[in-house]
Amino acid sequence: xAVFVVRLVDIQVxxxxxxxxxxxxxxxVPTILYGDRGSIVDTNGKVLAKTVVRYDITAVPAYxxxxxxxxVGGKSVTYTLSQTADQIAAATGAKASDxxxxxxxxxxxxxxxxxxxxxxxxxxxxxxLGISWIYPKxxxxxxxxxxxxxxxxxxxxxxxxxxxxxxxxYNKCLAGTNGSETYERGLDNVKLPGSTVTTKKAVDGxxxxxxxxxxxxxxxxxxxxxxxxxxxxTSGTAIVMKVSDGSLLAVADSDSVDPNNVDGSSTSNLxxxxxxxxxxxxxxxxxxxxxxxxxxxxxxxxxxxxxxxSRTFPWGGRIADAEFHDTEQLTLAGILANSSNVxxxxxxxxxxxxxxxDYLKKxxxxxxxxxxxxxxxxxxxxxxxxxxxxxxxxxxxxQGIGTSAIQIxxxxxxxxxxxxxxxxxxxxxxxxxxxxxTDTPSAKGTRVVSEKAANDVVxxxxxxxxxxxxxxxxxxxxxxxxxxxxxxxIADAPGGGYGSDYIISVAGIAPAENPxxxxxxxxxxxxxxxxxxxxxxxxxEIMSQVLENYRVKPSTTPATNLPDTW
Amino acid sequence: xxxTPSSLPRRLRAERAARKAAGExxxxxxxxxxxxxxxxxxxxxxxAESTAFFVILGxxxxxxIFGLVMVLSSSSVEQYVETHDFFGAFLRQGIFAAxxxxxxxxxxxxxxxxxxxxxxxxxxxxMFLQLLVFTPLGVEVGGNRNWIRLGSFSAQPSxxxxxxxxxxxxxxxxxxxxxxxxxxxLLVPLVPVxxxxxxxxxxxxxxxxxLILLMLVAVAxxxxxxxxxxxxxxxxxxxxxxxxxxxxxxxxTDRIAAWLSGCSSEExxxxxxxxxxxxxxxxxxxxxFGVGLGNSKAKWSWLPEADNDFIFAIVGEELGLIGACVxxxxxxxxxxxxxxxxxxxxxxxxxxxxxxxMTWIIGQALVNIAVVLGLLPVLGVPLPLISAxxxxxxxxxxxxxxxxxxxxxxxxxxTPVRVSAETVGSLR
Numbered sequence: 001x002a003v004f005v006v007r008l009v010d011i012q013v014x015x016x017x018x019x020x021x022x023x024x025x026x027x028x029v030p031t032i033l034y035g036d037r038g039s040i041v042d043t044n045g046k047v048l049a050k051t052v053v054r055y056d057i058t059a060v061p062a063y064x065x066x067x068x069x070x071x072v073g074g075k076s077v078t079y080t081l082s083q084t085a086d087q088i089a090a091a092t093g094a095k096a097s098d099x100x101x102x103x104x105x106x107x108x109x110x111x112x113x114x115x116x117x118x119x120x121x122x123x124x125x126x127x128x129l130g131i132s133w134i135y136p137k138x139x140x141x142x143x144x145x146x147x148x149x150x151x152x153x154x155x156x157x158x159x160x161x162x163x164x165x166x167x168x169x170y171n172k173c174l175a176g177t178n179g180s181e182t183y184e185r186g187l188d189n190v191k192l193p194g195s196t197v198t199t200k201k202a203v204d205g206x207x208x209x210x211x212x213x214x215x216x217x218x219x220x221x222x223x224x225x226x227x228x229x230x231x232x233x234t235s236g237t238a239i240v241m242k243v244s245d246g247s248l249l250a251v252a253d254s255d256s257v258d259p260n261n262v263d264g265s266s267t268s269n270l271x272x273x274x275x276x277x278x279x280x281x282x283x284x285x286x287x288x289x290x291x292x293x294x295x296x297x298x299x300x301x302x303x304x305x306x307x308x309x310s311r312t313f314p315w316g317g318r319i320a321d322a323e324f325h326d327t328e329q330l331t332l333a334g335i336l337a338n339s340s341n342v343x344x345x346x347x348x349x350x351x352x353x354x355x356x357x358d359y360l361k362k363x364x365x366x367x368x369x370x371x372x373x374x375x376x377x378x379x380x381x382x383x384x385x386x387x388x389x390x391x392x393x394x395x396x397x398x399q400g401i402g403t404s405a406i407q408i409x410x411x412x413x414x415x416x417x418x419x420x421x422x423x424x425x426x427x428x429x430x431x432x433x434x435x436x437x438t439d440t441p442s443a444k445g446t447r448v449v450s451e452k453a454a455n456d457v458v459x460x461x462x463x464x465x466x467x468x469x470x471x472x473x474x475x476x477x478x479x480x481x482x483x484x485x486x487x488x489x490i491a492d493a494p495g496g497g498y499g500s501d502y503i504i505s506v507a508g509i510a511p512a513e514n515p516x517x518x519x520x521x522x523x524x525x526x527x528x529x530x531x532x533x534x535x536x537x538x539x540x541e542i543m544s545q546v547l548e549n550y551r552v553k554p555s556t557t558p559a560t561n562l563p564d565t566w
Numbered sequence: 567x568x569x570t571p572s573s574l575p576r577r578l579r580a581e582r583a584a585r586k587a588a589g590e591x592x593x594x595x596x597x598x599x600x601x602x603x604x605x606x607x608x609x610x611x612x613x614a615e616s617t618a619f620f621v622i623l624g625x626x627x628x629x630x631i632f633g634l635v636m637v638l639s640s641s642s643v644e645q646y647v648e649t650h651d652f653f654g655a656f657l658r659q660g661i662f663a664a665x666x667x668x669x670x671x672x673x674x675x676x677x678x679x680x681x682x683x684x685x686x687x688x689x690x691x692x693m694f695l696q697l698l699v700f701t702p703l704g705v706e707v708g709g710n711r712n713w714i715r716l717g718s719f720s721a722q723p724s725x726x727x728x729x730x731x732x733x734x735x736x737x738x739x740x741x742x743x744x745x746x747x748x749x750x751x752l753l754v755p756l757v758p759v760x761x762x763x764x765x766x767x768x769x770x771x772x773x774x775x776x777l778i779l780l781m782l783v784a785v786a787x788x789x790x791x792x793x794x795x796x797x798x799x800x801x802x803x804x805x806x807x808x809x810x811x812x813x814x815x816x817x818x819t820d821r822i823a824a825w826l827s828g829c830s831s832e833e834x835x836x837x838x839x840x841x842x843x844x845x846x847x848x849x850x851x852x853x854x855f856g857v858g859l860g861n862s863k864a865k866w867s868w869l870p871e872a873d874n875d876f877i878f879a880i881v882g883e884e885l886g887l888i889g890a891c892v893x894x895x896x897x898x899x900x901x902x903x904x905x906x907x908x909x910x911x912x913x914x915x916x917x918x919x920x921x922x923x924m925t926w927i928i929g930q931a932l933v934n935i936a937v938v939l940g941l942l943p944v945l946g947v948p949l950p951l952i953s954a955x956x957x958x959x960x961x962x963x964x965x966x967x968x969x970x971x972x973x974x975x976x977x978x979x980x981t982p983v984r985v986s987a988e989t990v991g992s993l994r
Contacts (some may be wrong), residue, residue, distance in 0.1 A: 004894055004932075007939045011849045012887040019850030027863060188647060195863070202614030 012347035027184040029191075033198065035433075036140055037207030040154050042165055042214035043249070043428065046109075049144050049154045049259065050196040051176075051205075054117040057092060057103035057126055059102075061291045062108045062131035070130050075500065076193045084131060091125035092118045092313035108563030111117050116140050124201040143166075149218045150274040153210070153426065154249055155374065156259035164270055166208060166427070169565030173430035173439055189552070193331060205431040206438070207441040207553060211247035212243035219545050220250040224521070227538035228254045229565040230287045232527030238538065240546055241518040242510070245443060246413050246422030248371070249517075251275075260403030277524070278380055278402035282488030283339045283469075283532070284507045285360075287457050290332055290410055291419070292359035295453035298350040300459050303332040304566045308341040317390040319345065319397075320489065322531070333460040334564030345362075348396040356396070359383045362420065362448040363411040365403055370441060379403040398488060405505075409520040412484075412507045416515035420445040459560040460484045469565060474538040476510070476544050476553035483508035483539065485532035490525070501525045504532040506539040510547060510553045519543045592891070608679040618910075619973040622903045626951065626966045630663050630959065632893075633877075634951035640865045640880040641873035641954060645647050655664045655873055655954050664957035666963035673967030674974055681968065682915055686736035689759070692730035695723035696766045704770075710946065712770040724775045725961035726766050731763050732922035733968070734887060739790035740915045746792050768811065774947035776811075778933070780804070789921035790914065838944075844869040844877035844927075845938050849890070854884030873954040875946055878938040893952070894935065903929045906963070907969060916972045923965045927951075 040049040049499045067080040079087065082100060089096035093459065094115040102112045113136075118126070123136050142157040155165020162168040162338035179202030184195035220238045228236040233254075240250040253273045257265040293299035308327040310320035321340050328334070335343030348356060358368070366381030380402030385397060386494035394400035406424060422445045430439040448454075461482035464470050469485040488507040507524040509515045528534065546552075576595070641655035648654075698704060698714045705720060707715040713720050738756060745751035760783050768776045784797070813819055820838045835843055850865035851857060861885045865872045871881050884889040904924035911917050927950045934949040938941040948955050951961045 001893065001898060001932075003941070004935055005891060005940060007941060008849070008887055008894075010892070011768065011846055011939065012853055012882060016850040016853055019847050023844075023847035023851060023863075027868070047580050177605070187868050190647075190866060192863055193868055194861075241906075445717055 003218070011389045020424040024184070027192075028182045029185050029189075030180055030199075032178060033179035033200070033202035034138065034140070035178050035204050037142065037157075037176050037204035038174045038207045038209060038430075039168075039226070040174070040208045040211055041216070042150070042212045042246075044213065045209075047145055047455035048150050048210065048212070048215045049142060051140045052143055053120060054141045055120075055123040055126075055141050056113055056139055057088065057115040057123075058111060058113050058135050058137055059120060059131075060133045060135070061103045061105070061107055061112045061123065064103050065107055068129075068131045068133065077366050084129075087129055088126065088131075088134075089177050091129065092122045110301060125472075142259075143257040146214060146218070147260055148222060148256055149214060150254035151259045152214055152253040152269075153212060153272075154259055155271075156227060156257065156262050160261075163501050164257075165259075165272070165374055166210065166261075170208050170430060170439065172433075173208055175207040177203040177411055178301055179203070180213075181188055183335045204433040206432040208430050208517050209428040211242075211249065211425055211428055213249045213549070213551070214249070216546065216549055217250040217252065220542055221547075222251040223257065223538055223541045223545070224252045224254050227521075227535075227541075228304075228523060230537070231523060231529060231534045233523035233534075234525045235273060236521065236523040237272075237277075237405045237539070238522075238542055239274055239405055239518075240542065241409045241424070241519045241520075243413055243515045243518060245425065246370075246410065246420070246445075247425045248406075248409075248419075251426070265276075265313050270375060274296075275369075275371065275376040276403040277300070277402070278377040278404055279503045280330050280361070280401065280488040280491060281403045282379050282398040282505065283341075283519075284412075284484050284486035284505055285396070285401075286336055286339065286344045287342055287415060287484050287507075288360060289351075289356060289396045289462060290336055290450045291415060291453045291457045292351055293332075294353065294456050295348050295359075295419075295449035296351055299332050299347050301331060301333045301345065301562050302566075305330055305332070305343050305346050306333060307335065307340050307346065309342070311342050311345065313389065313393065314391050317393065319393060321322065330561060331566055333463055333562040336460050336484065337458075337463035337564050339397075339469045345393050345396050346448060352391050353384045353387060357381075357387075359448065360395075360401070362446070363414055364407050364424075365401065365411070368411060369404075369406050371406070373406075373426065374506045376406070377402075379407055383406050398486060399491075405520055408485050408486075408505070408507055409518055412509060412518045412520065414448050415454045415457050416447070416482075416509040418451040419447055419449040421448050458509055458512055458515060462559050462560055463564060466561070467560065470536055472507070472533065473540055476547065478541060479510050479547055480512040480555040480557070480559045481508055481510045481543065481551070482512040482515075485535070486522075487530075487532040500529050500530075502537045504530070506532060506535045508539055508543055510543055511552060513555055513557050513561070516545070516552055517546045517550070519546060572896035580805040616973055618906050619970060620905050621967060622900065622907075622973070623674075623970060625899050625903070626963065627667065629893075629900075629951035630667065634659055634663055634960070635829075635962050636877055636881055636884075636952055637873050637954045639884060640862065642868060644872070647867065651823050657956050658956065658960065662959045663963075665956075666714075668971070669960065670963040670967035673964050674970035676968075678913065678916065678972060681919070681971070682737045682740070685734045688730040689734040690722060692727040693763065693766065695721075696763070696770075697729050697736070699723060699766075699770050706771075708772060710772045712775065712858055721978070722955070722957035723981075724770070724772060724779075725957040727763055727767065727825060728775070728779060728926050729781065729923075729961050729965050731760070731784060731970070732926065732965070733758065735783060735786045735790075736915045736919035739787065739792075739918055743790075743914060746790060749796055752792060752796060772946070773811065773946035776931070777945065778930050778947060779928060781828050781929045783924045785925040785929075786918050786922040789908070790918050795941040796934055823964055826943075829915055841870050841876060842937075842940050845876050846940055848876075848879040849882040849938070852886045853889075854887045856882070856884050856889055859884050874948055875934065876938055877953045877955065878881045878935050881952070882938075897928055897931045904928070904969065908973060911972065913972075915967065920972065922970055923969055925961055927965065949954055964980060 014528045035053040037421050039047050041047055044312045065086045067078060068077045080475055085096045085099040088099050099114050102114050126136060153165055155167035156163055157167055162171040179200040181196055181198040184192045224236050224238045236254045238252040241248055251274050255269045257270045309324050310318060312318045320342050330343050332347060365379055368376045368378050368470055410424050420469045421522040423442050425441040431437050431439040461484050462480055464483045465473055465475055467482055470483055482509050487501045490501045490503055491498050503522055504526055509518055519542050521535050523535055526534045609799045613844050618986045638656035645654040646652050699711055703714045704711050707713050710980040711725055712722055714723060742751055764776055764779055844864055848869055862880050864881055864883055869876050881893055904920055908920045930947050930950050932949050937945055948958050
């Protein structure tokens, strides 16, 4: 008896932990707890990208050769291999012949993938069949419910993870962390009640909340695609930005990628050209020079200039306006409305090279926007010392320097926002699964020009549509719209020789008296009409939609209509 | 005074006969006389019994009911897997307990002389049942053809054989009281009968029961006062026979080899050591306080015979070291009570039969627990009173009933099994 008690103590107390470890080794089954990748949503929570559960249907061919047995209505039925393949095919939509092939390729194999990534419906149908040698394996797939809408921004996932766009940039936010748990099983693999121990918690990826309005993005993409086609451009971009906080509501690129079908797009279209491509912005820069001049007190909207068609410089350089005209007596407002190259250089020259450079720099040129989009361009602003005399002149009308479309949109946001530049934002934040929000952007603006200077420029730009370079464009009824066109010659490299191709653009602000939205459209190499007027229909369409979508109150004051001449 | 044990039964019998003749009339009239008579009768049923009677009865009842609970706990999962009914084994065990416990109480009223008178009948009946094992009625369970099945009812006649043989040995040794010194007298009929019984059980392949029977016979013969030298020959025979018998069945040699080698290899774990290893694991997971009733993990199909031969492992797992020690303790209580009966009795029959039954119940319990603890190779004997199994439960209860019948105080018996201490020494 004493022997027994000693032995009991030996087993149950002394050796217990060793024995328990051994037995746990046999009983415990580790399982994966899935932490799935988070969604990317638009500003209203509409899903742009999400993770869905999929199942790979795998099988053990070694056991499959005789088909399988099941009970139908209480009766035992045996299905042959080919009948089974038919059933699997019917459940998953795969080809029965492929399944048979996979099952019979190596009849002794213990693993064969029959159908990849079937959805939950198909998985349940397969499970219902009760085939003993079928092992569905859980996987996930990334889907983009809106297809190409915002595909340029969301980016996409490849087999090795995030490949582009927000998926890549915010991979840390989006990625889920798989956890693990163990449970103990009975000999017949029954999960023992109460035996589950979570060894590592699964953490679902965060939800990336963007500032994009999916509905607007869709409309803008449609309009853009239509106009690119209409004017025979090779590509185009359109940006809608909110004035008050610099958030991007829509960033459209023509032919943007459908992340569900990346192979269907050419590699040049896999990102967002609005961020990644640098171009010579052209006349849209004139507004910024004007704002700098007013801010420095060297000009007012009424500043009187005598503007000839062309100017020749001591170093032999020559500039001219786009169309021939007799020498005109233009105010600064008139110079902007008519987009006079000669006029803006006469005003701009009152500021030093360094001063103009500093203003452009403060407007956001020459550095990446706060979005830091994957592959974003810094543009080519150069430095004052790198500007030769001609570039110094050309830079005032947007030649010889390069910017991204986002930089131009941001500069116009600054003008529209009373001279305060807000950080450009594409992402509101990453809402982690525990409710905390990370990656929130800075909301701190920087003053670039005085409020007066900014407002004066916006007022002046109101002349563009009724009597300036956009005269002839049907006004957006009910709203005062300030706009500036840009027609930039395309150089092989900034400051290099120019060909006959242009990048045309319109940057606009509405309503002018209380700016709320900035719209920028650009088209590369239009063929039907090579002036910036070709961009007008797209601008008009998009701006109208923005004003309508956001129910902007129509203007109650008449357009400012500053005098263009003196 | 020098009293030979053999004189006592005879004297008792004579007294009884006399009392029967004298008291018959008055006793039958008794119950109808007063309204409280029934109460008095019930009280009389138990009131006058000795302490040992109640200790044995109480311990047996507790163990049987405890066994019922443990059978439910250890069998429910596997029962559900097999039949989709958690309570199958439990209900069956409950029914056996419901048969066995009243039977024990009834048997406890049987007069001692009746056991001697009907010893041969019992023996023949049990041998007959044991023979049925080899008819088409017999069923082989786990290599042991030790079962008979009638419809859905199955039983192990060897359990009955244990009881019958014990009583028969008691009877025959008492008869041969004076000739115990002569080996020829001892040889016939003891050796043929025991030999046949052992052969029958062994033929069925049940080594565990055979060992228990051997121990039982040895103890009974020893208590009867047979000279120690007579044990030498059978011991020598056994020393030769056991290895041979063991070697005849590969399942046995494997088990024993595995036990000897200590169950270290993976192959042994998968086959012969499976049960022992999982039994040890079950015990280990119980620790001191146990995982709680019903929380065993070994019972989830891991531990074969969890409700039967290895129920002690489940007790140890669910109720811990404490529960296991309580069970051990209760068997010790039973053993001590049996020894008390043995020592206090001056009736050789009572002593021999009590000794035999004690060897059977306590011996079997110890063997079973030793197996679970890995101290013995797997022998396949159930834990008396606790393990699932109707035949075992019923006949262990009946055997306890037999001992209780020795303790039962009958009207007129002032000292049914009480004798002064010094006579104990003189008996041998």
